[in-house]
Amino acid sequence: MxxxxxxxxxxxxxxxxxxxxxxxxxxxxxxxxxxxxxxxxxxxxxxxxxxxxxxxxxxxxxxxxxxxxxxxxxASPSCFFSDAHHFAALKQYLQALQIPGALLWSCAAGTGEEAYSMAMTAHDALGGDVRSMKILATDIDLSALSVAEDAVYTADRLRHLPRQYKEKYLVRLACREEAYQVVPEIRRMVSFLPCNLAAREWVLKGKYDAIFCRDVCDHFDVATQQELLGRMAGMLKQDGLLFLGNAEPSLVGDARFERRGDKAYALKLRLQKSGV
Missing domain, CATH: 1.10.155.10 (Chemotaxis receptor methyltransferase CheR, N-terminal domain)
Known part of the structure; x- marks a missing residue:
């Protein structure tokens, strides 16, 4: 057999x-x-x-x-600007910030498309002034992170990428058939690190303006899902955004958050200030 x-x-x-x-x-x-x-x-x-x-x-x-x-x-297939409304909300949020720069996290970055989409959105939103912008991208898969750091993608991964972004932020590689690389200015905005979300301790510290946790939770049991979302809530700045995917539970009715769009939530100010 x-x-x-x-x-x-x-x-x-x-x-x-x-x-x-x-x-x-x-x-x-x-x-x-x-x-x-x-x-x-x-x-x-x-x-x-x-x-x-x-x-x-x-x-x-x-x-x-x-x-x-x-x-x-x-491994999970990915493409740039999946669920484009999330990036539109991120752009609006970054443009409205009253302080320069921001700290963002892509918690299941895979081969990097999501993190680079965040970087392109931030670059566009801030008119290229991204000196104080930091994006941390983590994943448990070391081979995927290696692909992400190379930032080379085939044309099929770009199907949702806005045309103006493709022309501005990617360059066609002459030595490969239909392959493109993210430009250095965007690559420098993103730091890739290994991280197991189920671990007791995470390598990242600090408070984040926005966290992308999309199509992650279906890999975990319900109790672990709630624990992860609670830990992420504690890592958001006041009014910081949490973006979830179809795999994540809805937070409508959750006392910690208010809805800011389809699977987009902001941490309520009073809870952040009280340390909840």
Missing amino acids: TAQTNYTSNDFHRIRHMYRSSTGITLGHHTKDLVYNRMSQRVHASSAQDFSQYLDRLVIGDKNEWAAFTSVLG
Whole structure:
């Protein structure tokens, strides 16, 4: 029996347990087919006879394959300016700030499209005066962060990128077919760091003007979701914005926040001032 056909419920449960033990992230029961599609590539590449043998090898210990295991399960396709209304709200917010500069966080940056979209939005909003602007972009996937730092993307990743931004902030690479690189001025605005959101301590400190936490929470159980959102609320400046994706629970009715658009929320001033 080949690895492609020998994928049992026990294999899926082992993968879920191993991935949670390694990352703190819970894969939902609905991800069984997704896990198969992604993990079958690793099983084949490792020359294992089936999923069970591949997982046995992981248990024995292979650091490189463990990295590939967590990377392939955590990977998610991305593109620039996904949910464009969030970036419109961010632009309006930055233009209205009464102090120069801002501190922003993309908490599941992946291969960097979201963080660079934030940087382009900020550059445009502030008329290019971004000397005091800092964007921190974090992810658990080191291979994704490596792609993000290179900032080279194929044309299909640019399908939502406004034309004027593409012309201003990307340059076509002559040595590659339909590949573009983000210009240095925008790349310098973003710092990429590894971070496991399920960890007890995060590498980042300070108070943020805006946090993008989009399509992250479906990887965690309900209790962890609420804990994450609570920790992020504590890291926002007064009236700071929290942008959520379709995977995140709605915060309508949450006493800590007021709605500022579709899955966009501002931390209420009185709660921030009281330290709640």
